[in-house]
Amino acid sequence: MPARRELQAQLDTLREQLDKNPPLSEPERENLRQLMTQLEAEIQLEDQLQDTNLVDGVNLAVERFEVDHPTIAVTLRNIVQALGSMGI
Template sequence: MPDREKLQQQADIVREQLEKHPELPLEKREALEKLAAKLEFQLELEPATQSPSISDDVTRAAAEFDAEHPVIAGVLRNIVNTLGSIGI
């Protein structure tokens, strides 16, 4: 599977996790929604115009979710790996 397709699939998984975890505090839910939207926006850009800060944002989010929501943190770490493999 090409990396960009894999990244889209992982962004979809983030959205699914939001649906599966309605108990997430509003602040964390909004942060994940913004992150998913940012990922989807990045997918529309050409690789040369993509911002490397998205990797930092996803890494920070993974650290925030690590203790209470390890599944979400794992998905976010997979996204960081995929971003790295496509040069972001």
């Protein structure tokens, strides 16, 4: 499914951004790691039940990172769009 591939591509981009060691606190890094784990688990699920908690969590992360880390926030917004395309 194209939306799943797009979501995986965005997760890969986010992972690359984190590997570049932007100036994030350990709690911020852990928050992003947890979101990525949840998103990767969602990709693995065959049924596409809506999980508004997941989308809400990503939206909160967008708000949290948009001022100090705009590149990460853009990637997170793309993840929200990919989830929407998947019907999540």
